[in-house]
Each structure stands twice: as C-alpha cells, then as structure tokens.
Amino acid sequence: MTDFLQMRGIGKRFGATIALNCVDLGVAEGEVHALVGENGSGKSTLMRILAGAIRADDGTMTLGGEPYNPKNPADGRKAGVAMIHQELSIAGHLPIVDNVLLGMEEARFGIIKRTEAKRRVKAALARLGQEDLDLEVPAQQFPLAVRQLIEIARAVAVGSRVVVLDEPTSSLTEADVQQLFDVVKKLRSDGHAVLYISHFLDELHELADRMTVLRDGQLVGTRSMDGVTDETIVTMMVGRGIEEMYPRSVRHPSEVVLDVKSLAGYTRPDDASFSLYRGEVLGIAGLNGSGRSELLRTLFGLDPIKSGDVQLGVYQGPASPARRWAEGMGLLSENRKEEGLALNLSIADNITFTTLPRGVVNPARINQSSQTWIERLGIRCQGPEQRVGDLSGGNQQKVAIARMLHHGVDVLMLDEPTRGIDVGSKEGIYRLIDEAALSGKAILMVSSYLPELLGTCDRIAVMRKGVLGKPRRVEEVDQESLMHEAVGA
C-alpha cells in the first residue's frame, strides 16, 4: 500500500540550530500512525510544517500523489489536513453546529441554511458515533472531551483526509479516553489517515498500526506496532532503558506534617481524611472530576472549607493561600499556563514570586538566586531573565517546582506534575520529587496516570465522587485495583 500522505527529506533550520534533518514520514489511508519522540525531538516542528504554520527548508510533501505546499494553516485545512491541538480551536460562545461548520457555512444571501447545517453536523457526529449532542448549546458549556469531539467532527465535516491528533488524551479522564479511542478507530475505518501523537505507550499499543520515532531532529525509524515492546519504544525515543524511568530511593517517613480529618468543601471534596508524613510521597488517584484537584485547592485555601479539620504542622484550621505559603505549603497547579506560571514574566520573577522582600526588590539578587535553581534542577534556558513562556513544557514545570523549593516549603502539593510534558522531562520531574522526599519534604501528588503514581509514590489513596479512600502502601495495589476503586466496581 502506498502512503496517502508522504513527507520526504524534510529539513528545517532555525538560525544555527538544525531542528529537522532529512526526516521521512508516510501515513496511509485507514491507518493510525503514531509519531513519537521527546520534546525537542522535532515532532512539533514536523507537525507545524505539515499544518502549514511554517515552511520546510528542504524536502517535499505529497497528498494522494499531488504536491502539497500549504502557505498557512487555513490553506492546509483546505487541502485536507486537519490538525487537532491540545489547545482546542473552539469558539466557546458559539453552539456546536456553528463551531463544526465554522468557516465553511453554506449560506444563501449570507443567511445560514440552518436546517441543512444541522443535518451536516449530525451526519459528521454520527460517523463518529456521537448523535446525542444538543447542537444548539454553546460549546463552552460542554466538558473538554466533548469540545474535542466537536473539533474532530469539524475535520470530518470539512472532508479532511489527514487528521492529526496532538496528545489528545493528555487532559482527558479514563472514561473519555476510551470514547476517544472509539472515535479514532472510527476515523480509521472511515479511511482517514490518522497521525497520532502521544506520550502514553499503552495508547500506542491500543491504537497505532505503525509508529515513527524522532530523536534530536533525526528519524530514528518507522516500524509496525506488531510485537513492539515498551522497552523498544522507550529505547528508540530516549536511547536508554525504561527501568530507570521511575527513581524511588529507600525513604524513611518520619513525623506527620499534614493531618486532615473529614474535610469537605462546598463543591468537592465531600469527605477526605489522611495523614501526610515527612519524607513520603502520597499519591491521589481517581477519575477527573472526582474532586482530587478540589481537595488540594481546599487545603490550600483557594476553595473554602465547609467542614472538617486541617492541621498543618503547628497550624490549625483554614487559611488563605498567602498564609499557606507562610506556613510552609506550596501548590503546583494542574493548569500550568493559566494559573501556575506568569508566562510573560521571566524565570527569575516566577521563581521568586512568593519570596519577594517587603519594599525594594533587587533584580540582581533574584537573578542570582534563580540561577542556582536553574543549575540545580537543570532548567534548559538562556538565563534567569528569559521569559517562561519560551521554555518547553518540562522546563516550565521545573520552574514551577523551583518556586516551591526556593520558598522552602515542607509540603509540596503537586497537581498533575507531568501533564503535557515529554518522557525525558517527566523523568527529570520524578527525580526531583524523589530528591525532595529524601530531603524530608512531604509530597501530596495528584495524577491521572497510574503507572506514574505506582512508580513514584509510597502510598496511594483513591478519590471517588468526592470521597477519599484509605491510603494504601504501593506494594498492596496495582493499576487494576486502583481503577476498580476509582470507578467503584
């Protein structure tokens, strides 16, 4: 079978850096093709070239045998390449029907043919197995998973032959992930050429027919997924083995530093009790919406406490976020871009946010202290004055963690600390967590990715519908038992 989409000898340089060097990629119709690689491997550059956001310096692209040279992303869409990014392109205020047909509405004298439009959208959604949505409701009232579907439906409705899904599951719940898999399989059986980018190896096994691995802008290889092991994929990606991925030193938890009794907030959680010890990592598993993030936010004073007791060290009772920082507690937001970091400010500004002295700030001093953290955590950047927004996801997350370490907190609450960052950076974050635990800090970590919880935590508790289960030692649980508890089976 010849590939419908062919990219041959693609090369791209940014100044002196070679981002891509002679990369080939081919995707056939009716195939799910996984594109794998760490951040900085050239994956996103390749996808931006495919989408038409940037031009390649060398190489050729063809679609169905025809030359394909998009001038901009809209051009690429028109030619039949639909790109579905992590940050969705949805106009939240518009109803589903208008969102799906945005930019290709059929109209007579400028007036949209409403009935016809709804029929088209219904048909597109039906092909994805999703007929039951109320098309007149503004998209922003739906959860992320549905908005993502709307965007995939847009690709179907516009007649795209190539559909690129860029880490589509990174912020979905387990149940939504299954639904997305069904949709992807429908796309495949409908004859679309699907390019699937993901950091989750289990997803690749489940969905992909072939995979292409990039490393440092070079093509490592393309191979069929049949009989490929995780070991092989990781080795191809990072050039080293998987067992080194989750470092867990022998830890010695000491005294209780955070004691929570029957904590309830106004929305969630409904009932959470646990003790967190110095020198341990306590993981919280559960489905999205089960109230895991709300638990952290309530503890941190971002959401109000309805009832229950919180004892943090010698401090008793509720407190504002400012007080929590002062009491030695830090929160890493799951929403790095909007809540966690000020993307327009420098690394130094972000790291020293919570520790600025009263009165005059000395820029030289904050740069100097930030420089130490940049070196200790291995943040890849040009210096403390670089804008955080210019860093890769993994390095941004390191900055967010550096803020807590610089503040000198005793309790680190990490909400999805590795969301949307590549395997190599994840490893760096795991090592940081391990080091922090070894140095006597207490870590409370929320994650939707079970292997990561099992790999890094000492104990794991499962949140289900606002109620936190009893924390259990990591040796006593596995993926299956955790998932059972999360879904209430």
Add this chain to the structure above:
Amino acid sequence: MKRVPRSVFNLVGLVVALVVIFVVFSVLQPKSFPTVSNLETLARQSAIVALVSLGMTYVIVNAGIDLSVGSTAAFSGVAIAWILQRHYSPALALLGGVLAGAIAGLLNGLLITRLKVGPFIVTLGTMLIIRGVATGVAHEQTINPPDSWLNNLLAVLGPDEKWKLLPIGVWLTIVLAVLAALSLRYTRFGRHVIAIGSNEHAARLCGVPVERVTMLVYVISGAFAGLAGLMLFSRLTVGDPTVANGLELDAIAAVVIGGASLTGGEGSILGTILGALIMATLRAGASQVGLDNWVQQIVTGVIIVLAVALDKLRKKQIG
C-alpha cells in the same frame, strides 16, 4: 436534554430591572411619568444612544471597542449640515451623513487590521482625528443650514400624525435593531463576528476571513454612528462639531449592561436595547423627580457597575 440558554436569564433580568425602575419613578411621579407622551419621549431620547449601541454591540462581540463613535456622530451631523447648506437635496445629505460615518469606520477598520494596532488605541486616536476634522470642516462653529424634512425625524408627532405612533427615527431604530439581531444570529457574517470575538485563532484556522469581517464590523459601527449623527442633527437642526461628547461611553455602558463581555463572543442586540432603555429611563426619571445632575451621574455609574457585577455573580451560580 434541553438546557435553558444563559442569555435568557440575562434578558429576563434586564426586563425586570427596567420594569422596576419604571415603577419606582411612576410611584414617585404618578402624574407625569407613566403617561403615553412620556413613553414617547423616552423612546425618542433612547433612539440616539440605541443606534450607536447597535454598532457597538457588533464591535464588542467581535472583542473590539470603538471609542470614536461620539466624534463620528458629530462629524456626520456636520457633514449633513454642510451638504444642506450648499442646497443639495435632504436625501443626499442623509446619505452623505451615513456615508461619512461609514468612512470613519472604514478608517478604524483599516488601521486595526492593517497596522495590527489594538482597537482601543486606534479608536482613541481616531476619536481625536475625526473630532478635529469635523471642527475644521465647520470652521470651529455650528453650521446653520436651511430647514428641511430632516429636522422632523425625531420631532414630537403633531395631532394629524398620531397614526404613526412613533417618530420615524424611532421606527428606523426598531427596524435596524431587529435586522441587527437577526443578522447576528442567522447570517454567516454574524456567526463569524461571534467566532472571532470568542476565539480569533480558531476562526482564522477555520478559514474565516478575520480581517474582512473585522473591517466590516467597524464600518457598521461607523455607519450606525452616522445615523445617530443624523438623529442628533434632526434634534438640533444645526451641524455642531462639539456634540455627542461621551456618547461612546453611553453606548459601551448600554452594551455591557445588556450582558456583553468586553472579552468578546458574548452579547445580544435585545440586551443592548434593554440596556439603552434602562439608562434612558433612569436619566429621564431622575431629572423629572428633580434630582441634580451630579446625583444622576452617580446613580448611572452605580447602575453600570452593579449590572455587570450581578451578571458575573449570576454566571458563577449557573456555571
């Protein structure tokens, strides 16, 4: 499962607010406030702000702002007087006035889409530029053109005209409001305006001609300001380059009270009209009750902040 759209709550709230304000003043002034002639006065007084607000709704839903509409209205009035003074027909003057507004809007649209300067800055600049041009054209004084039928667009109806119910200018406003509401909801252009205001990147990616739509939005805003200038001229019967100072702020207030968000994507024509009516009722009532001007100003200011604060609170609850 059919959900009640959030906008319906908002509109109901506005109607309730309008009724409450009306009832309060009716109780305070039972003889003069709840009368037919007062209602007609209210309609006439709302028409000018309402016209500007219609255009402003497009702009704000598009995630823009147009600070130049007050100046544009004055410019349009001057243009009309200038044309009439040269003894051209009133119809030509009318067209000229609206066209002058549309050209001012085109200037805004061009500067915003071509120079990629934010609409706040561009229209802050053109607010001064257009006011300056108007003053220059009028040689720093009012233009007194001969009488024509243009003077009667918003005039009180004579005894033999009662069958019209409302002055022609008010009818025009109502018809345009209906058209604007329909176009925002049912035309491709309207949907594109909302899409750009809601998520410009998404709109661009989907092939929406963002520049062209944005340009047209400002042309429409300018044309509506031109119409408002026509109504102003009709009331004053002279072309005065100093009028309509602060009209843009009244319009923005009406749109925002009507439930629009300055971050774009949200807003409705019906809400805007209700917002304009609330402000006009408040103002008329306050002056009939005999409140001083400064009290009126404070009350209006409080209402604007309160309306938006309530809206925010309500959204939080419905989620």
